[in-house]
Amino acid sequence: MIGTRRQILVRKTLLWFALLIGACFAGLPVLWMVSSSFKSNLEIFAYPPALIDHSFSFDAYLAVLSDPGQLRFFFNSYLVAIMVTICTVITSIMAGYALSRYDFRFKKALSLVIIGVQSVPPITLMIPYFGLIVWLKIYNTYTALVLTYMVFTLSYAIIMMTGYFNTLPRDLDEAVMIDGGGSFVTLWRILVPISLPGIVAVGVYTFMLAWNEFLFALTLTRTNDMRTVPIGIHLLMGQHSFEWNQMLALSVLGSLPVLILFLLFQRYFIAGMSAGSIKG
């Protein structure tokens, strides 16, 4: 018995050791970001570097939080990310339902197209995409950003949703159908409520992607009242100089919503991901 207990102790020690190494790998760069956001622009480049030095202050955070322009970036990011999340969730539920529950003629071809969209390199489409958005008269609007991010997120969201519906027994909806409920009722009243983990997984994934997207947010907007947090960070990189501490402070602040979201929903998220990733 003592041997086993000892074994467990050894195992636990090794486990904690490995856990902490992993945490250093993941967390130290971020810790450095946080610590630098409290430094002055001069001290950020000091050598030898220090985690906390005499220049420690909340100035960068105050500067960011007291600037209505920066707060607007947060408002835009929230608005865009939430709208993308809602739209993507609804659209992918419908598409996932069709792909999971129906057999139809072009099913294989269509699922191929939906998945294939992911292999299109976004950077290469920039110019014609830009032209298209201008032509649709949605340049520099939230609509352009929402639709663009839906294009990015939909394909993986549909894969996840289809996978999740596939794990739910078909008897369930067939029972409702026999009772006279239409397919619409079946989907929204029966399947959706029990698919919450899958929906949360799709939602969190979508929100993160929309919150952090940079390249298209930059190209498709041109006035600051439409721009999102990643662009706000970029704006602090001037032609000649960077506002390093404000940039880092804004990054830290910008990452908080995503972190909180993950913190709140991690269990659902992981449960939802499982269905999505095992069965496409």
Add this chain to the structure above:
Amino acid sequence: MIGATQGEIAGATNNISWDQRKRKLLPYAYLSPTLLLLAVLTVVPIVTVFLYSFFDNVIVNPNQPKFVGLENYVDALSHRKFRAALGNTLYFAVASVVAHFVIGLAFALLLNSRLLGANVKALFRVVYILPWVFTASIIAILWRLLLNPHGVVNYVLLELGLVPELLEWLSDRDLAIHAVTFINIWSGYPFYLVSFLAGLQGIPDDLYEAGRVDGANTWQLFRFITLPQLKPIIISLALLDFIWTIHQFTLVWMTTGGGSNSEVLSTYTYKAAFSSYEFSEAATLAMVILAICTFFGIFYVRSQRMADE
């Protein structure tokens, strides 16, 4: 004659037929928002780029575009710099995928240990996904700061005696591509971690029980139960990640700008478009990248279908 017969039957069973037809159309109705969006916002630009790739004088030239057939492809593919970029891209993608897999799985196994309490797990899960919550441009800036010759990484390595002198991580021709790959590894493994965590939770406990009864050790349990159970996830993740890594632009562009031997296809394409203003060349390169990604995309679809069956 045949038409008439069919019509009669249809007339006789009008109600059922309408229901059937409705049932046939329903899936398309459910898919219509998706398809509409994809058709307008991806198919149109792809076709445009595809057409550009066969012309000269597109976009920034007031002259009429000139059809040149496959000339752009021959020019682009035979360029010395293209081959270098292709080689770097493959290294960048393969190394990233392999490392993402190893790190993601290792962390997932750690976090799945029964020896840890629920709160500890929740805490470490959040720490481990940290790199995921930052946008690529911030990750690039952060690592430029860390890997600066006078940055903290060099300082720590030097103090520990691991390097003889301050290294120029992002500007040394022998180091830059590895440094960029490392940054991409750091920023990308959490997606694997979360997926593997999900996968591990889906493996039934009886499998391990049975394995233990048969006298399997930890390694054997891992080798013959965990890995095969995770295989579908591994394949689909690896393929998706391979495609995403090939697409990675911001990270490389904002760390090295493709310099010091770290040019990848995405930065090479960007330069063709926005620095040389050779949009035909850029369109051609785009189609080449698309072809590479589609090649792997087909494998991805296959793996998905295999998992379905």
Add this chain to the structure above:
Amino acid sequence: MKKYLVGLLVLALMLAGGVTMAQDVVLEFQQWWEPELPEGSFRAILDDFEAANPGIRVETISGPYLTTKDQIIASAATGTMADVVGLDGAWVNVLWKQGALHSLTQAMADADYDDSELAAQIRLAGETYMIPIANFIYPVFVNLDMLEAAGIDPPSTRAEFAAAAEALTDPDNNVYGWAQPLSLEQPNGIQNDTMSWLWATGGSMLDDMGQPNLVDNEALADTMAYIKSLHDAGVVAPGAFAMKENEKVEEFVNERVAMIINTLAHFTLIRERNPDLNFDITALPAAEGYDGPRGLPYASWGIGISANTEHKAEAWKLIDYLTSVEGNSNLTSIANAFPGNVNATPDFIQTDELFMTAFEIFQAGYLANEFTGLPAAEELMRQFDEPFQLYLEGDMELDEFLQIAQEEWEDIFE
């Protein structure tokens, strides 16, 4: 559910559409200057313009330098360029080539404008397309404390500069004499920190026809060999091949680099970041025995009009104001720039000693930036940068490097 979706989109559209006054002419003005200037100060100048020109409103579209460039080029390609745009000499050519710019010669003629006050005009095929309204010269910034500690004076010739750099370098303490940013993401170090040496000695990288002249160009070869000798001597700060302009400045501000070639635009920034830094400026060193006027590298904020705008007359009024004595003085005062109007006098020239020095350097030399107006100028710098790095590393001979650069440049010029 679909209704809901449509509703959301409609809501998004409503939120997106701004409400504008119907009667006023609204000019869109896209530039990267507003974020570079003290907050609100650029708007104040435009407010002055609006007050003087009732019926015209100016809407700024502002972004960082690099993205503004990409956006202007993308919008020119799709015919949606802003009415008035900020231009850089490095990319005016590509816009002109695709017919996106309105001829300012034409605009001046239409407005009966007398151009005798303009310090410079950028002409392409004989007509003006860009007017530099604020100029930033690039002298050498020197850290006086470090120089004094080493007992040397600010250098005036290349040999003096090399000797000073050597004396100031102390690798054990991470201190270096010079920093040369050669990042390929932002290859403007080729213009500001490399070719500037050539121009300071009266040299040129182009022939009389304006074509690339990199091979058999003695002044150029000497300059490159000189820069390599600095690298070989170990007096250049590490990380040069990925260093960007802003990092060069950070190194100087942190007193890890004693001398940099740098824009006067950084003046306030350096003082703000490190108020204790004791620095001075001096002209770029010339080769031994050269006593002609020294070419001063410079960067400009240029301005131009979109070929597609319906408000060409109003757009010209804005340019007219920004190049006028009053408007130009105000703008260059807040930007710490030398004016684009020969009669404009920014405040700082009278009030700041360092700027008086700069003004003397400016008057003794001439503005030299051969990249202005060249096709794909940024790409020229990049194509030069790549073999240059190999040469500096010792992996390529001087002749081969210049030969390769020449071939790449000829390709682009075609």
